[in-house]
Amino acid sequence: MNLWKKVCPLEQIPRLGAMRIETPKGAIALFRTRDDQLFAVTDRCPHKGGPLSQGIVAGHEVTCPLHGWRIDLTTGEAVSPDKGCVTRYPTKVEEEWVWIAL
Amino acid sequence: MRKPRLVVVGNGMAGCRTLEELLKLAPDRYEITVFGAEPHPNYNRILLSSVLAGEVPFVETILNDPTWYETHGIRLHLGKRVVEIDRISQRVVAEDGTSAEYDRLLLATGSSPAILPVPGNDLHGVISWRDIADTEAMIEASQKYRHAVVIGGGLLGLEAANGLALRGMTVTVVHIGAWLLERQLDRYAGELLQKSLEAKGLRFMLQTETRALHPGPDGRVQSVEFADGSRVEADLVVMAVGIRPNIELAQRAGLYCRRGIVVNDTLQTYDPKIYAVGECVEHRGVTYGLVAPLFEQAKVCANHLAEFGIARYTGSVTSTKLKVTGIDLFSAGNFMGSPQSDFITFTDPSAGVYKKLVIEGDHLVGAVLYGDTVDGAWYFQLIKDRQKITEIRHQLMFGPHHLGNTGHSGENRAAAMPNDAEVCGCNGVTKGAIVAAIKANGLFTLEDVRKHTKASSSCGSCTGLVEQILANVLGSVYQPNNTREKPICDCTDLTHAEVRQAIREQKLLSIPQVMETLGWRTPDGCATCRPALNYYLISTWPHEAQDDPQSRFINERAHANIQKDGTFSVVPRMWGGLTNPTELRAIADVAEKFRVPTIKLTGGQRIDLLGVKKNDLPKIWAELGKAGLVSGHAYGKSLRTVKTCVGAEHCRFGTQKSMGLGIRLEKALFGMWSPHKVKLAVSGCPRNCAESGIKDVGIIGVDSGFEIYIGGNGGIKTEVAQFLCKVKSEEEVIEYVGAFLQLYREEGFYLERTCHYLARVGLDYVKAQIVDNPEKRQALYERLLYSLQGVEDPWQKAVATQDREYAIMEMTE
Numbered sequence: 027m028n029l030w031k032k033v034c035p036l037e038q039i040p041r042l043g044a045m046r047i048e049t050p051k052g053a054i055a056l057f058r059t060r061d062d063q064l065f066a067v068t069d070r071c072p073h074k075g076g077p078l079s080q081g082i083v084a085g086h087e088v089t090c091p092l093h094g095w096r097i098d099l100t101t102g103e104a105v106s107p108d109k110g111c112v113t114r115y116p117t118k119v120e121e122e123w124v125w126i127a128l
Numbered sequence: 129m130r131k132p133r134l135v136v137v138g139n140g141m142a143g144c145r146t147l148e149e150l151l152k153l154a155p156d157r158y159e160i161t162v163f164g165a166e167p168h169p170n171y172n173r174i175l176l177s178s179v180l181a182g183e184v185p186f187v188e189t190i191l192n193d194p195t196w197y198e199t200h201g202i203r204l205h206l207g208k209r210v211v212e213i214d215r216i217s218q219r220v221v222a223e224d225g226t227s228a229e230y231d232r233l234l235l236a237t238g239s240s241p242a243i244l245p246v247p248g249n250d251l252h253g254v255i256s257w258r259d260i261a262d263t264e265a266m267i268e269a270s271q272k273y274r275h276a277v278v279i280g281g282g283l284l285g286l287e288a289a290n291g292l293a294l295r296g297m298t299v300t301v302v303h304i305g306a307w308l309l310e311r312q313l314d315r316y317a318g319e320l321l322q323k324s325l326e327a328k329g330l331r332f333m334l335q336t337e338t339r340a341l342h343p344g345p346d347g348r349v350q351s352v353e354f355a356d357g358s359r360v361e362a363d364l365v366v367m368a369v370g371i372r373p374n375i376e377l378a379q380r381a382g383l384y385c386r387r388g389i390v391v392n393d394t395l396q397t398y399d400p401k402i403y404a405v406g407e408c409v410e411h412r413g414v415t416y417g418l419v420a421p422l423f424e425q426a427k428v429c430a431n432h433l434a435e436f437g438i439a440r441y442t443g444s445v446t447s448t449k450l451k452v453t454g455i456d457l458f459s460a461g462n463f464m465g466s467p468q469s470d471f472i473t474f475t476d477p478s479a480g481v482y483k484k485l486v487i488e489g490d491h492l493v494g495a496v497l498y499g500d501t502v503d504g505a506w507y508f509q510l511i512k513d514r515q516k517i518t519e520i521r522h523q524l525m526f527g528p529h530h531l532g533n534t535g536h537s538g539e540n541r542a543a544a545m546p547n548d549a550e551v552c553g554c555n556g557v558t559k560g561a562i563v564a565a566i567k568a569n570g571l572f573t574l575e576d577v578r579k580h581t582k583a584s585s586s587c588g589s590c591t592g593l594v595e596q597i598l599a600n601v602l603g604s605v606y607q608p609n610n611t612r613e614k615p616i617c618d619c620t621d622l623t624h625a626e627v628r629q630a631i632r633e634q635k636l637l638s639i640p641q642v643m644e645t646l647g648w649r650t651p652d653g654c655a656t657c658r659p660a661l662n663y664y665l666i667s668t669w670p671h672e673a674q675d676d677p678q679s680r681f682i683n684e685r686a687h688a689n690i691q692k693d694g695t696f697s698v699v700p701r702m703w704g705g706l707t708n709p710t711e712l713r714a715i716a717d718v719a720e721k722f723r724v725p726t727i728k729l730t731g732g733q734r735i736d737l738l739g740v741k742k743n744d745l746p747k748i749w750a751e752l753g754k755a756g757l758v759s760g761h762a763y764g765k766s767l768r769t770v771k772t773c774v775g776a777e778h779c780r781f782g783t784q785k786s787m788g789l790g791i792r793l794e795k796a797l798f799g800m801w802s803p804h805k806v807k808l809a810v811s812g813c814p815r816n817c818a819e820s821g822i823k824d825v826g827i828i829g830v831d832s833g834f835e836i837y838i839g840g841n842g843g844i845k846t847e848v849a850q851f852l853c854k855v856k857s858e859e860e861v862i863e864y865v866g867a868f869l870q871l872y873r874e875e876g877f878y879l880e881r882t883c884h885y886l887a888r889v890g891l892d893y894v895k896a897q898i899v900d901n902p903e904k905r906q907a908l909y910e911r912l913l914y915s916l917q918g919v920e921d922p923w924q925k926a927v928a929t930q931d932r933e934y935a936i937m938e939m940t941e
Contacts, residue, residue, distance in 0.1 A: 031939060033937055033939070034935075034937055038932060038935060040677075040678060040932075041678070042652060042678040042679075043678050045935065045936075045937060046742075046936045046937070047936070047937040047938075047939055048936065048937065048938045048939060049939045050939075059652075060651060060652055074692070075693075075694075076692075076694065077690075077694040080682040080686070080690060080694070081655070081682065082654075082655040082658060082659075082678070082679070082681070082682075083652070083678070084650065084652040084653055084654045084655060084658065085650055085651060085652050087654075089654070089655035091681065091682040091683075091690055092690070092692065093582075093586070094585075094655065096655075107569075107579050107580045128939075
């Protein structure tokens with residue numbers, strides 16, 4: 027069962043930026059896009075394990091800092107022609123606080 | 129609101145390519161309907177000769193299978209020839225009555241083979257060669273009959289003749305010209321080609337005119353009669369005497385046509401709602417029968433259909449390769465030359481090699497290669513880019529010397545490489561894997577190959593080899609990148625130069641402003657354009673433009689280098705490569721305290737602490753800062769290091785104080801952002817122990833002063849720095865170097881090293897700005913000083929402001 031956990035105030039994550047969260051399930055990257063949507067995925071690129079949280083965010087995509095794979099945050103899948111995916115986690119914002127379901 | 133409707137007449141390579149380009153730009157803009165006269169989905173017509181030769185099965189030539197149309201929601205009408213365009217009610221009607229209304233119409237009706245107006249041209253067994261049905265008819269005939277006559281010694285005719293001969297027929301090629309491929313080759317190359325083809329068993333009759341085709345008792349063609357009355361036996365006659373643009377449909381609709389449907393530079397016909405691309409169009413008086421120009425047209429047309437309205441098609445320079453296995457020929461541009469041309473030729477008759485380069489003024493304008501065509505792609509690029517070749521003219525004939533740099537065992541001839549040879553040493557991609565990806569996925573460009581195979585996508589040193597492989601696999605379809613006009617990325621059609629100019633002239637100060645003003649296609653850009661824009665803004669408008677951390681690569685955002693496991697490295701600055709006990713003690717202390725697993729000396733005379741966790745970074749910097757250590761910018765597109773030798777301070781050979789000058793230079797340039805990393809070196813005598821010859825800027829002290837060298841590089845491609853000038857004093861060194869680096873900062877493209885910048889603008893240009901023009905030099909130097917005013921140590925700044933970049937949440941059960 028997913029448990030909602032409180033993460034941090036929304037303003038701690040810059041737009042087009044990310045927060046890395048160390049959890050018992052491993053590191054999770056939490057992204058905030060320009061339209062203020064939040065996306066949480068495993069912080070491991072399916073290519074060679076790069077920390078996605080350190081990548082550049084554009085639209086609803088992040089580019090891995092190691093070798094430039096692009097991950098679609100809405101689906102968790104690598105952008106074609108690369109193949110691979112990362113686990114997604116539900117997120118929500120309540121009263122300017124960010125929550126994640128683990 | 130309902131979507132506007134786009135109807136495409138013609139389901140061939142031109143129409144589909146335009147749709148593909150359009151879908152990339154504006155996937156949801158139109159409701160699309162496609163009419164194709166043939167009953168097949170879009171296939172690669174160029175491969176028909178390989179199908180005929182039995183080298184490729186038809187299914188492998190299909191470019192867009194039915195699921196492609198479905199996925200993109202395109203309504204496809206196969207086997208329905210459009211017979212009417214009603215421009216008043218904006219509707220097209222097919223033979224069977226199917227009709228579709230349009231808001232925009234794209235005509236891509238292609239061309240038909242020309243038929244000789246001779247008696248008997250409609251006999252059974254007389255065909256032209258255009259589509260898969262013709263190809264199948266030829267294959268079938270080759271199984272039943274013996275004698276084939278191909279009329280026409282052009283590209284298509286020779287490929288037909290070769291295919292039929294391979295299928296066991298005796299083939300005679302009848303050609304009206306004085307030599308084969310007279311539109312692609314000069315006489316000498318044409319004759320070499322003829323000899324090679326004769327060796328393969330083909331027969332040729334040149335300067336021969338066909339008068340009539342005669343039937344046998346069964347009504348099928350039996351012989352061909354020529355102008356001199358002689359005859360040859362023939363059970364199959366293939367006419368390959370040119371193509372005629374299919375303009376009847378357009379003509380009936382009252383669209384202005386000459387030889388083809390006339391279009392302007394946006395591929396628009398005289399009816400603004402109707403566009404046309406491919407072999408059916410006439411642009412600036414020219415019609416094209418090759419596939420490469422059509423791809424260029426498709427791109428421009430898609431841009432306008434997507435209503436971006438900024439692309440222009442100005443005509444194509446074409447190149448030719450013949451797809452006959454075992455025969456290598458290539459020609460491009462104005463290969464016959466003119467009375468003003470110079471010719472450089474090379475012939476080796478016994479090896480069957482002939483090369484001719486046509487030069488006019490400072491430019492290569494044409495080339496013919498026979499027997500050895502590996503450099504064709506390179507020559508074609510030189511012709512298309514109109515690159516000045518004066519400086520390399522003496523070695524032009526011997527091809528590019530830089531194809532294979534490092535990391536692929538010095539190979540620089542893709543054609544000769546075996547399939548299991550490694551091309552890309554970074555990503556472990558073999559030649560075989562690249563060839564397979566090109567064929568399986570229908571790849572046409574370097575970018576496609578990079579995306580699918582990763583070859584040449586990391587350090588790029590094998591780019592030349594990958595381009596050669598592409599050129600070899602694709603033949604005449606291959607279009608080298610026009611590197612000068614290449615857009616920054618898929619988010620825009622503008623080049624680096626155009627964006628830099630707009631930022632300067634329109635005083636753009638932020639990334640959103642640039643994207644808004646210049647019509648970016650994506651709301652946030654991408655990981656390629658954003659760092660470039662950020663650099664252009666802060667270098668053009670220092671102290672005014674906003675630096676956007678989210679548009680910097682993680683290394684510059686975190687002021688440290690990311691490593692493969694996500695940890696970082698810390699490299700404190702050691703001015704001129706010098707240190708002292710306090711600094712060393714501080715480094716030893718943090719290494720112990722933070723359990724730094726690896727400590728290494730760098731190539732730039734610094735100490736590298738590797739394997740540091742991200743949130744330890746500010747703590748380490750705070751402690752290093754107490755000993756006076758600041759950021760070494762080892763992570764940035766910025767001033768990296770100034771490497772020095774011991775120099776006159778200690779060395780018995782030293783003529784100048786290299787350590788002292790190195791420190792001065794490094795302090796003067798501290799915190800300088802640049803298009804790419806910048807490394808300097810100062811040596812105290814010509815023994816050059818600091819390796820000044822392979823640095824972006826290298827100084828060599830001599831007894832009478834200092835020699836300044838620029839544009840060296842010790843990396844991917846070892847590039848020896850070029851001599852800029854000699855000066856007397858250290859002050860002059862700093863001013864000249866500062867001015868050169870400012871010029872590079874203002875004019876370099878993002879991720880362009882000084883050696884590439886220098887190759888692009890030329891040493892003479894740089895000398896004119898820096899050496900010959902004192903006012904310009906001083907102005908450049910002052911602009912550099914202005915932009916470096918108030919530069920802070922990014923490490924201490926991050927410590928002081930508690931930069932949230934280093935915040936990492938920890939969550940426990």
